[in-house]
Amino acid sequence: MELVKLSLKKAAAGLKSKKFSSKELTEAVLKRIENLEPKVDAYLLLTNELAERQAEKADQLIADGQAASPLNGVPVAVKDVIVTKGIRTTAASKILEDFIPPYSATAYEKLESAGMVMLGKTNHDEFAMGASTENSAYKITKNPWDFSRVPGGSSGGSAAAVAADMCVYSIGTDTGGSIRQPASFCGVVGLKPTYGRVSRYGLIAMASSLDQIGPITKTVEDATLVLNVIAGYDPRDSTSVNKEVPDFSDFLKQGIKGLKIGVPKEFFGEGVDYQVAEAIKKAIVRLESLGARAVEMSLPRTKEAISVYYLVMPSEVSANLARYDEIRFGAGRDKFGPEVKRRIMLGTYALSTGYYDAYYLKAAKVRTLIYQEFQDAFKKVDVIAGPVSPILPFKIGERVDDPLQMYLADILTVPVNLAGLPGISIPCGLISGLPVGLQVIADHWQEGKIFNVAYAYEQNFPFTEKPNLYSA
Amino acid sequence: MKKRINLEGVKHVVKLANLPLTDTEIKKFTSQLSEVIGYNMSLLEKVDTKGVEPTAHITGVSNVLREDETEPSLTSKEALQNAKETHNDFFKVKAILDLPDEASAKVGQ
Numbered sequence: 207m208e209l210v211k212l213s214l215k216k217a218a219a220g221l222k223s224k225k226f227s228s229k230e231l232t233e234a235v236l237k238r239i240e241n242l243e244p245k246v247d248a249y250l251l252l253t254n255e256l257a258e259r260q261a262e263k264a265d266q267l268i269a270d271g272q273a274a275s276p277l278n279g280v281p282v283a284v285k286d287v288i289v290t291k292g293i294r295t296t297a298a299s300k301i302l303e304d305f306i307p308p309y310s311a312t313a314y315e316k317l318e319s320a321g322m323v324m325l326g327k328t329n330h331d332e333f334a335m336g337a338s339t340e341n342s343a344y345k346i347t348k349n350p351w352d353f354s355r356v357p358g359g360s361s362g363g364s365a366a367a368v369a370a371d372m373c374v375y376s377i378g379t380d381t382g383g384s385i386r387q388p389a390s391f392c393g394v395v396g397l398k399p400t401y402g403r404v405s406r407y408g409l410i411a412m413a414s415s416l417d418q419i420g421p422i423t424k425t426v427e428d429a430t431l432v433l434n435v436i437a438g439y440d441p442r443d444s445t446s447v448n449k450e451v452p453d454f455s456d457f458l459k460q461g462i463k464g465l466k467i468g469v470p471k472e473f474f475g476e477g478v479d480y481q482v483a484e485a486i487k488k489a490i491v492r493l494e495s496l497g498a499r500a501v502e503m504s505l506p507r508t509k510e511a512i513s514v515y516y517l518v519m520p521s522e523v524s525a526n527l528a529r530y531d532e533i534r535f536g537a538g539r540d541k542f543g544p545e546v547k548r549r550i551m552l553g554t555y556a557l558s559t560g561y562y563d564a565y566y567l568k569a570a571k572v573r574t575l576i577y578q579e580f581q582d583a584f585k586k587v588d589v590i591a592g593p594v595s596p597i598l599p600f601k602i603g604e605r606v607d608d609p610l611q612m613y614l615a616d617i618l619t620v621p622v623n624l625a626g627l628p629g630i631s632i633p634c635g636l637i638s639g640l641p642v643g644l645q646v647i648a649d650h651w652q653e654g655k656i657f658n659v660a661y662a663y664e665q666n667f668p669f670t671e672k673p674n675l676y677s678a
Numbered sequence: 679m680k681k682r683i684n685l686e687g688v689k690h691v692v693k694l695a696n697l698p699l700t701d702t703e704i705k706k707f708t709s710q711l712s713e714v715i716g717y718n719m720s721l722l723e724k725v726d727t728k729g730v731e732p733t734a735h736i737t738g739v740s741n742v743l744r745e746d747e748t749e750p751s752l753t754s755k756e757a758l759q760n761a762k763e764t765h766n767d768f769f770k771v772k773a774i775l776d777l778p779d780e781a782s783a784k785v786g787q
Contacts, residue, residue, distance in 0.1 A: 308756035402737045415735035444742035445735065510725055513718035524695060533769050535760035540698045547697055551688070551707050552714060554695040565715065570732030572725050577733055610713055626736030650736075 209234040210371040211672075214428035217374050218276035221268060228268070228279030231374075232261040232323050235281045239325065239372045242675060245353060247345045248367040250286045251294055252326040257281060260323045267321060276431050278321030283373035285364050286327035287334050288419065289408040290314055293324075297410045298342040299332045301530055301541040311408025312443065313377065313419045313436045320435045325373050328363030332543045333527070334384055334412045336360050337615040340606050341545045348602070349391060350673040351640055355599040358388030364422050365392040370675055375423045375432055379409060381416045382515055383594070383619025386631040389422055390594035390643025393633040393669065395660070396422045397429045400650050401626035402447035404433075405440030413522035414445070416515075416623040426632060426660040430454035433653065449651060457654035458661045463497030465659065466587040472508035473592030473618055485642045486593045489634040492667050493591070493659065501587055507576045508621055514576065515620040516613055517556050517569035524553030548609060577625045584649040589659055593618055594631040594643040618645065628653045632660045633669040641671075683712045 209231050212220065220226050236254055243249060264279030273279070289295045289307035296302045310318070317324075331341035339347040339362025347362040349355040350370040357366040361378030365388035368376050378385040380398035389396025397420045404419045411417060421432035434455070439448040469490055474483045490500050527550055532538045542550070556565040583590060596617055605612045622629040627650060631643035644663070648655040688708045692699050699707070754767050763770035 305760055308752050308759055401735075402739070441744060445737065445739060447737055447739060507725075510721045513721045516714060516718055517722075528696070532762065533771050534757075537762075538698070539696060542697070544703075547699065547703070548707060548710060550695050550697060551691060552711060555683070555688075555691045555711060555715070558691060558694060565719070567732055568722050568727065569718075570734060571727035571730040572722055574730050574733040575725065575727070577736060609710055610717060613714070624736075 210238045212374065213424045214276065214280055214375050214431055215425065217280050218278070218431070221264075221279045222273070224268070228261040228264040228323060229258070231279065232257050232281050235325065235373060242370050242372055245348065245675065246350055246366050246370050246372065247347045248328055248363040248370065248372055249283070249326045250296060250298065250329050250344055250363070253293060253324050256293075257323050257325050260321075264321045264323060273321060275320035275435060277317065277435055279323060280374050281323040281325045282317060283325045283328045283364060283367045283376040284314060285330055285361050285376070285378050287330060287379055287410045288314055288377060289410065290327070293327070295327065295410070296344070297333050298330050298344060299541070299543065299546065300343045301536045301539070303537065305535055309408065312405035312440045314408065316436050317377070328361070328367055328376060330363055330384075331360035332546050333410065334360040334379055334381055335523070335545050335549055337383065337387060337612055338600070338605065339363065339388070340602065341543060343543050346602060349599050350675055351393065352599065354601055355640070356391065356602055358391030358595070358599065360384040360388075361396075361422065362388045365389050365394055365396065368392065368394045368422050368424060369673060375421060375428055377419060378422045379417060379419050380623065381413050382519060382616045382623050385420045385422060386594045386619050386629055386643065386645060387615070389631040391599040391641065393641030393671070393673070394422055394424060395426055395429050395630065395632050396420065397433065397630045397653070397656070398622065398628060399433060399437065399653060400628045402445055402449070403628070403651070403653070404436050405438070405443040405446045407440055407442040411526040413519040414526060415522060416519060418623075426657060426664050427455065427458060429630070430458065430657055452654060454653060454657055457657040460658055461497065462493065462659055462662045465498045465589070467493060467498050467500050467659070468503045468583055468587035468590040469500050470503050470505040470508065470590060470592060472505050477614060477617060478593060478596040479598060481637045482593050482596065482598065482642055485635050485637060486591075486644055489644045489663065490591055493663060496662055496666055498659070503583060503587065505579055505583065505621070507572070507579045508617070510572050511576055511621040511624055512613065512617045514569045514572045514624055515616065516552070517565050518573060518624070520549040520553030521556050521566050522553065523549045524557065573624050576621055580621070580625045580627060580649070588648070589655050590647040592645050594645040595619075598637060598640045598642070622647055626650060628656055630656045630660050632664060634663070634667070635669070636671055683708060683715065
């Protein structure tokens with residue numbers, strides 16, 4: 207049995223039945239990281255000693271019959287935009303190069319309480335601003351399926367680490383697609399929960415009305431196991447919502463007969479690679495073969511979503527990043543990278559006197575229309591399905607000098623964030639050796655419906671391909 | 679309605695944003711700001727938003743208050759641990775007022 211290849215579910219079962227120890231599993235994953243990190247560049251920091259200590263503790267809990275969570279003793283990687291007490295957290299920026307957080311994010315504390323084994327902090331675009339991980343101030347993560355291509359972003363390190371079995375699961379964040387798009391590019395599962403489902407306390411803020419923490423995993427069931435732990439109201443985040451958290455595993459076994467799947471024609475329109483569109487259409491036919499009903503529909507505001515996003519998000523960025531004043535923490539503002547500076551400039555401009563009404567307010571009004579359009583849609587369908595990314599993983603360097611082209615990579619993911627909805631990416635095939643992700647979107651708090659559909663797809667049409675990491 | 683974004687306007691924004699940018703960067707951002715905002719507004723201007731309320735965030739939660747009770751928080755040592763400069767358990771900041779030498783010597787005591 208190759209320990210590193212195990213899903214979270216199987217790792218948890220193996221640990222519980224004492225087929226192997228957390229120490230053995232952790233050592234196998236650390237060895238794998240040691241071998242592959244020079245090729246993949248997924249991590250900004252490795253915490254080997256902490257991992258070994260936590261593995262011993264987890265094994266003790268198992269021996270004492272005290273291990274309660276399936277996450278106990280399982281190695282995880284955490285995006286470096288989530289603060290971890292006493293562990294350097296950089297947001298992949300030079301401005302936080304030597305930042306040691308005095309407290310931990312709530313989501314991280316919940317993983318700690320569940321008995322996680324912390325492997326390290328993963329790479330991403332600086333302050334999570336980007337769709338390729340090329341905007342990291344430290345390194346460029348490579349796509350495990352083709353080292354000359356980007357892993358997507360901004361949670362590129364977290365997605366690549368899962369795809370390359372350099373962790374069992376990872377934690378990412380999604381502001382405009384930053385969990386779903388890298389999950390799609392790397393052929394893994396990535397869930398962006400409903401806005402307010404997971405506490406943002408300790409998530410270094412980019413755009414506060416859009417940011418959300420979520421799991422990146424090898425299987426749909428693994429995503430339910432992680433969400434079960436990290437979800438829930440947190441008094442320390444006043445935007446988290448006091449809503450009952452179901453056991454998400456309950457949604458896995460119900461089948462999808464009669465379920466209505468909305469297929470918006472705009473998700474297959476201009477700018478969407480025809481190969482991607484064909485692969486997704488095939489996936490939807492497969493869902494129909496399981497008894498679901500696909501319904502053609504229209505979300506006309508999809509075409510303006512990207513424009514709303516690139517006014518609202520930079521406006522929030524310019525306010526959030528004003529805190530970097532070189533007084534309480536961090537270096538001088540000259541240490542921001544080019545994309546961060548560009549977004550601060552865009553946002554400051556959109557909020558400045560004489561432009562606020564024309565730009566920010568106009569965008570906020572169109573955001574209302576996007577939200578209403580989804581509300582109307584979910585009166586008629588259970589979930590909405592389409593591609594995650596309009597394009598396949600692109601070559602490193604290909605889009606880096608053209609911000610507008612880079613921004614257009616987000617057209618099919620940002621509407622979900624603007625409307626605060628949950629969305630998942632699950633792998634549904636390969637095109638010329640590169641993974642394609644199917645996006646499933648549901649109404650607020652209906653992650654269960656997403657898991658239901660995604661699990662049915664995964665069980666009947668499993669994606670079993672693995673990248674060949676030792677060829678190049 | 680369409681306003682051209684010029685170099686002077688961008689220089690003003692640089693000041694508001696408190697970003698130390700080089701002339702080359704300012705020039706580059708001037709054209710990129712024009713391109714991105716021009717693209718965005720070309721689409722948004724066509725949307726009728728008469729009578730539509732703006733959405734700043736989606737959950738509708740507002741004014742969340744907590745009980746006025748003390749609870750454990752960061753120690754001053756922890757709060758100061760990432761500061762480049764401190765003075766007697768305070769953050770040290772640049773002077774914002776120009777004081778005569780004598781007066782500033784007094785403040786420093």
